Amino acid sequence: MKNLIIASTSTLHNGSYLEYLLSELTIHFENTNEIIFIPFARPSGISHDEYTNKVREAFSKINKTVKGLHEFENPIEAIKNAKGIFTGGGNTFLLVSELYRTKVIDTLEQKLKTGTPYLGTSAGSNICGLTMGTTNDMPIVYPPSFRTLGMVPFNINPHYLDPDNNSTHMGETRETRINEFHKFNPQPVIGLREGSWLDVKGDKITLKGNLTARWFVAGKDPIELEPETNIFEIL
Amino acid sequence: MKNLIIASTSTLHNGSYLEYLLSELTIHFENTNEIIFIPFARPSGISHDEYTNKVREAFSKINKTVKGLHEFENPIEAIKNAKGIFTGGGNTFLLVSELYRTKVIDTLEQKLKTGTPYLGTSAGSNICGLTMGTTNDMPIVYPPSFRTLGMVPFNINPHYLDPDNNSTHMGETRETRINEFHKFNPQPVIGLREGSWLDVKGDKITLKGNLTARWFVAGKDPIELEPETNIFEIL
Numbered sequence: 276m277k278n279l280i281i282a283s284t285s286t287l288h289n290g291s292y293l294e295y296l297l298s299e300l301t302i303h304f305e306n307t308n309e310i311i312f313i314p315f316a317r318p319s320g321i322s323h324d325e326y327t328n329k330v331r332e333a334f335s336k337i338n339k340t341v342k343g344l345h346e347f348e349n350p351i352e353a354i355k356n357a358k359g360i361f362t363g364g365g366n367t368f369l370l371v372s373e374l375y376r377t378k379v380i381d382t383l384e385q386k387l388k389t390g391t392p393y394l395g396t397s398a399g400s401n402i403c404g405l406t407m408g409t410t411n412d413m414p415i416v417y418p419p420s421f422r423t424l425g426m427v428p429f430n431i432n433p434h435y436l437d438p439d440n441n442s443t444h445m446g447e448t449r450e451t452r453i454n455e456f457h458k459f460n461p462q463p464v465i466g467l468r469e470g471s472w473l474d475v476k477g478d479k480i481t482l483k484g485n486l487t488a489r490w491f492v493a494g495k496d497p498i499e500l501e502p503e504t505n506i507f508e509i510l
Numbered sequence: 511m512k513n514l515i516i517a518s519t520s521t522l523h524n525g526s527y528l529e530y531l532l533s534e535l536t537i538h539f540e541n542t543n544e545i546i547f548i549p550f551a552r553p554s555g556i557s558h559d560e561y562t563n564k565v566r567e568a569f570s571k572i573n574k575t576v577k578g579l580h581e582f583e584n585p586i587e588a589i590k591n592a593k594g595i596f597t598g599g600g601n602t603f604l605l606v607s608e609l610y611r612t613k614v615i616d617t618l619e620q621k622l623k624t625g626t627p628y629l630g631t632s633a634g635s636n637i638c639g640l641t642m643g644t645t646n647d648m649p650i651v652y653p654p655s656f657r658t659l660g661m662v663p664f665n666i667n668p669h670y671l672d673p674d675n676n677s678t679h680m681g682e683t684r685e686t687r688i689n690e691f692h693k694f695n696p697q698p699v700i701g702l703r704e705g706s707w708l709d710v711k712g713d714k715i716t717l718k719g720n721l722t723a724r725w726f727v728a729g730k731d732p733i734e735l736e737p738e739t740n741i742f743e744i745l
Binding site for chain 2: 366408409413415417421436443445447451452453456457459469
């Protein structure tokens with residue numbers, strides 16, 4: 276039975292890293308004291324060690340130890356033996372490339388299906404969708420595929436941003452981009468605003484946090500989902 | 511001798527399609543009455559015909575006829591015989607995928623090297639760089655490669671946006687993304703603000719328009735380039 280928290284962001288404005296999720300994470304990871312951290316997305320290009328230290332500091336507040344996946348000689352075995360897993364944000368193209376290069380991706384998919392508690396934020400949430408095709412990131416490296424973990428039967432757009440009606444900038448809005456995605460891809464997309472997360476328990480996928488989320492289905496007008504919606508029921 | 515206009519955007523706020531460039535385009539395309547239009551990027555997923563009609567209307571103001579590349583039975587021959595070429599904006603992943611699928615990409619590269627006048631806007635400008643790795647677009651389809659035309663020895667970031675210091679949104683700024691790009695890629699990147707374009711004549715690459723452009727070199731602080739800078743001289 277799947278057991279995942281898929282969060283739009285790690286950090287809220289004026290908050291510290293993972294702060295708004297810590298009470299939730301105490302419960303989510305209650306059966307383990309050690310978290311395996313996947314640092315591959317490297318926000319701003321920081322090193323795997325630097326990134327892992329930042330995560331270690333946050334998790335120490337709820338008495339969890341953290342080990343970076345890059346510290347293991349055999350990362351596939353490390354994932355197989357993990358009791359709790361967290362994948363942080365950064366660049367999704369880089370994260371997905373590294374998951375394929377290290378051949379961790381299939382093991383991670385199998386592992387999460389058996390119920391190991393998982394936390395993803397931003398890029399680490401993006402990979403829980405069917406593909407990474409709705410990431411906001413820049414394609415700084417070329418991954419061997421856009422296919423990702425498929426932990427939910429739709430795609431995820433983290434850091435969802437509403438159109439700014441006062442903007443004079445002519446670049447596409449997020450909604451325009453997702454509509455373009457739907458010209459070529461059949462799966463629904465959830466736009467998760469910062470502060471929202473999905474709580475996945477088996478087939479129950481519940482929208483959490485105080486905000487609504489935007490739900491895009493190909494060929495239909497997008498709708499707003501209220502917190503506590505079970506998304507599995509609207510599929 | 512290359513002869514290209516590489517523009518950040520097709521349209522300025524409160525302007526009509528290509529309006530701000532029309533006097534420039536009269537000179538740029540003075541030796542041909544027919545423009546071949548590459549509509550593959552399909553902004554908002556509009557059809558090739560719809561997109562070509564929009565371009566036809568704009569170019570009719572300077573007495574040019576427009577034929578969409580999708581209207582030709584043999585697009586490779588069409589590019590070979592073209593007297594002027596325009597690639598419009600939309601989604602860069604889609605544009606690049608189609609350039610590879612139709613096998614037009616190599617012919618287009620060879621053709622532009624021989625001096626056929628070319629206009630690119632947005633995605634159509636992005637492909638003039640070494641790779642599409644600094645596009646802002648969503649990866650809605652998976653192209654066989656990120657390699658693009660290499661008409662300039664650097665990468666292009668169109669619709670360049672300065673950081674909004676008042677924003678509470680935690681997504682990455684454009685500058686952060688380009689800095690991440692430079693952790694994995696050696697080539698410089700130009701951030702072209704809306705209203706700027708590059709005028710490429712052989713090896714002379716001149717920044718045009720009223721605005722400065724932002725120039726990113728791996729491992730260095732970005733600088734602002736003044737209009738009329740010959741970028742070839744700072745490489």
